[in-house]
Amino acid sequence: MSTITNHDTSSGLRGGIDLGGTKIQAVVVDRDQRVIGTARRPTPTTGGANDVVGALAETLQAAAESARVEVGALCGVGVGTPGAVDVALGTVSFARNLPGFDATVPLAKLLGDALGTNTALGNDVGVALDAEAKLGAGAGARSFLGVWWGTGVGGGFVIDGARWLGRGAAGEIGHTVVKRNGALCPCGRRGCIEAYAGRRAMELRARKLVKHGAKTMLFDLAEKKKLDRLTSGIWAKAVEKEDRLATRLIDRAVLALAAGIASSVNLLDVEAVVIGGGLGTRFGPPIAERIAQAMTPHLFVPDRPPRVSVAKLGDLSGAIGASLLIDATRE
Amino acid sequence: MSTITNHDTSSGLRGGIDLGGTKIQAVVVDRDQRVIGTARRPTPTTGGANDVVGALAETLQAAAESARVEVGALCGVGVGTPGAVDVALGTVSFARNLPGFDATVPLAKLLGDALGTNTALGNDVGVALDAEAKLGAGAGARSFLGVWWGTGVGGGFVIDGARWLGRGAAGEIGHTVVKRNGALCPCGRRGCIEAYAGRRAMELRARKLVKHGAKTMLFDLAEKKKLDRLTSGIWAKAVEKEDRLATRLIDRAVLALAAGIASSVNLLDVEAVVIGGGLGTRFGPPIAERIAQAMTPHLFVPDRPPRVSVAKLGDLSGAIGASLLIDATRE
Numbered sequence: 001m002s003t004i005t006n007h008d009t010s011s012g013l014r015g016g017i018d019l020g021g022t023k024i025q026a027v028v029v030d031r032d033q034r035v036i037g038t039a040r041r042p043t044p045t046t047g048g049a050n051d052v053v054g055a056l057a058e059t060l061q062a063a064a065e066s067a068r069v070e071v072g073a074l075c076g077v078g079v080g081t082p083g084a085v086d087v088a089l090g091t092v093s094f095a096r097n098l099p100g101f102d103a104t105v106p107l108a109k110l111l112g113d114a115l116g117t118n119t120a121l122g123n124d125v126g127v128a129l130d131a132e133a134k135l136g137a138g139a140g141a142r143s144f145l146g147v148w149w150g151t152g153v154g155g156g157f158v159i160d161g162a163r164w165l166g167r168g169a170a171g172e173i174g175h176t177v178v179k180r181n182g183a184l185c186p187c188g189r190r191g192c193i194e195a196y197a198g199r200r201a202m203e204l205r206a207r208k209l210v211k212h213g214a215k216t217m218l219f220d221l222a223e224k225k226k227l228d229r230l231t232s233g234i235w236a237k238a239v240e241k242e243d244r245l246a247t248r249l250i251d252r253a254v255l256a257l258a259a260g261i262a263s264s265v266n267l268l269d270v271e272a273v274v275i276g277g278g279l280g281t282r283f284g285p286p287i288a289e290r291i292a293q294a295m296t297p298h299l300f301v302p303d304r305p306p307r308v309s310v311a312k313l314g315d316l317s318g319a320i321g322a323s324l325l326i327d328a329t330r331e
Numbered sequence: 332m333s334t335i336t337n338h339d340t341s342s343g344l345r346g347g348i349d350l351g352g353t354k355i356q357a358v359v360v361d362r363d364q365r366v367i368g369t370a371r372r373p374t375p376t377t378g379g380a381n382d383v384v385g386a387l388a389e390t391l392q393a394a395a396e397s398a399r400v401e402v403g404a405l406c407g408v409g410v411g412t413p414g415a416v417d418v419a420l421g422t423v424s425f426a427r428n429l430p431g432f433d434a435t436v437p438l439a440k441l442l443g444d445a446l447g448t449n450t451a452l453g454n455d456v457g458v459a460l461d462a463e464a465k466l467g468a469g470a471g472a473r474s475f476l477g478v479w480w481g482t483g484v485g486g487g488f489v490i491d492g493a494r495w496l497g498r499g500a501a502g503e504i505g506h507t508v509v510k511r512n513g514a515l516c517p518c519g520r521r522g523c524i525e526a527y528a529g530r531r532a533m534e535l536r537a538r539k540l541v542k543h544g545a546k547t548m549l550f551d552l553a554e555k556k557k558l559d560r561l562t563s564g565i566w567a568k569a570v571e572k573e574d575r576l577a578t579r580l581i582d583r584a585v586l587a588l589a590a591g592i593a594s595s596v597n598l599l600d601v602e603a604v605v606i607g608g609g610l611g612t613r614f615g616p617p618i619a620e621r622i623a624q625a626m627t628p629h630l631f632v633p634d635r636p637p638r639v640s641v642a643k644l645g646d647l648s649g650a651i652g653a654s655l656l657i658d659a660t661r662e
Binding site for chain 1: 334438460474486488490495496497498499500501503504507508509510511513518520521522572586587590591593595597599600601610628629631632635
């Protein structure tokens with residue numbers, strides 16, 4: 001929270017920003033959580049924290065323009081961010097994928113000053129899960145498991161609409177061990193889901209296989225789009241074009257996700273599983289169906305599986321969830 | 332529940348029975364849940380459901396005698412049983428390890444008639460976890476994970492003293508996949524914790540290795556004690572005597588348990604892990620320490636691990652938990 005303003009906050013309008021390592025997604029929502037404006041920009045890959053803050057402010061302004069409202073008419077702007085968030089202090093630490101975020105950044109104050117609005121911070125996967133719990137694929141389920149499949153694999157266990165936080169660090173389903181002594185994970189451990197399914201781990205694996213002579217169009221597709229990494233879109237394109245290496249790595253990811261999710265279902269017997277994140281929303285309902293099928297051999301009660309679906313709010317779940325950080329009724 | 336009696340129930344005394352595949356453990360507890368009498372008998376391995384009921388009644392009577400109370404002075408008797416329990420109907424189904432329990436058995440009524448008391452049924456691992464939550468190693472923890480390591484591997488996730496039941500089938504931590512395409516589990520699936528750590532799976536593995544020429548004292552020890560299977564005591568004895576095959580299989584079990592428990596801790600960030608069951612309580616605190624150490628490489632937040640300990644109520648946790656099924660204040 002920063003800069004308390006005198007704007008008319010009776011509008012119920014709020015801004016929400018999903019700050020990712022690749023892109024910034026902003027939305028403006030109305031009192032009923034309907035999205036009335038959106039904008040997307042690439043996340044700066046060079047510069048410092050101020051460049052990121054500038055890009056956040058610009059993206060939110062563009063979303064407000066598309067909604068035909070003034071930024072000053074918003075009750076506030078919520079931000080879902082990677083790294084360790086101190087909600088009370090409005091700071092972000094350890095968000096190492098963002099330029100200038102190696103140290104602790106007072107993001108709430110910096111963005112509040114730039115926009116002249118109230119701001120609030122939340123964890124990126126956490127706010128997306130909150131949005132799905134309230135408005136999306138988890139709505140109506142007493143309990144569900146969220147699996148956010150992107151650069152890494154995050155998630156959470158949601159009971160009665162609230163994330164189970166444990167002692168504060170719950171939700172790391174990506175670091176479920178699906179193969180003891182298995183593949184090396186970017187986290188430094190072995191055999192985690194993320195070692196097989198995380199976009200970063202898959203790219204490292206693809207580079208290694210190419211180095212050893214394997215053929216793939218993955219890196220050519222990225223080069224054509226002037227991308228320095230393999231985005232979800234590139235993976236989807238390569239699979240669509242039946243690239244063998246890309247298909248093999250995605251198949252491997254699906255099996256790892258399925259084994260780890262099924263294990264959690266055996267322990268928690270949730271009603272539903274919601275697949276989100278860049279890769280989850282890009283591949284969409286067919287991948288949820290494939291994950292559900294691959295889970296079956298591991299389910300202890302296979303005749304009554306949980307419903308498996310992709311995030312209903314798609315790649316807006318993070319931004320919409322961030323907007324929920326702002327109380328629409330606060331004057 | 333069956334046979335409502337006119338006994339003086341103001342005593343607050345209750346009976347609890349843990350019905351296992353190998354042994355029947357009975358306790359009598361007072362109003363303050365203190366154990367004032369115990370008895371143990373082998374579970375009949377032949378005959379029918381009535382033989383099991385007879386053995387249950389006899390064991391409970393012996394526990395009452397050791398407490399110097401009449402069975403008629405008890406408010407009731409609770410039973411923790413394997414299989415699928417219908418609490419309302421007082422029936423047990425699918426308890427295939429018990430003779431005559433292939434079909435659904437009206438156990439509450441049969442035992443109530445035999446003893447002339449109120450009876451109540453609960454799931455064996457469930458009631459043991461309840462006892463640890465209220466009176467044992469889980470007391471004082473906001474959340475913990477129970478891992479019941481015996482013939483199979485059961486368990487549960489406990490929040491604020493109550494087991495999380497999900498849609499009714501939660502708790503199957505033994506069927507967490509720790510190695511995709513790994514060892515065959517007695518459940519028919521592959522790579523579950525139980526495939527490596529369940530006493531039944533370990534015995535099958537030991538028999539197979541012996542068939543292929545491996546040496547071990549495990550089966551000689553069992554024969555000397557006239558046992559037709561490898562009990563927890565036999566495993567402990569063989570490890571104590573540095574039997575190589577037994578040591579190797581227990582080491583393998585510890586690694587599987589540790590990987591699976593660490594995965595659940597990464598997702599749920601519980602305060603504590605309680606190891607119970609026949610093998611857990613037989614090996615005691617040193618095995619909890621070993622499991623804790625083997626978990627470390629898999630923990631996402633390794634500098635703040637959960638407390639790992641063995642069931643404080645030891646092999647009485649099931650029987651004490653069963654006694655908690657009876658309301659001591661009911662007149």
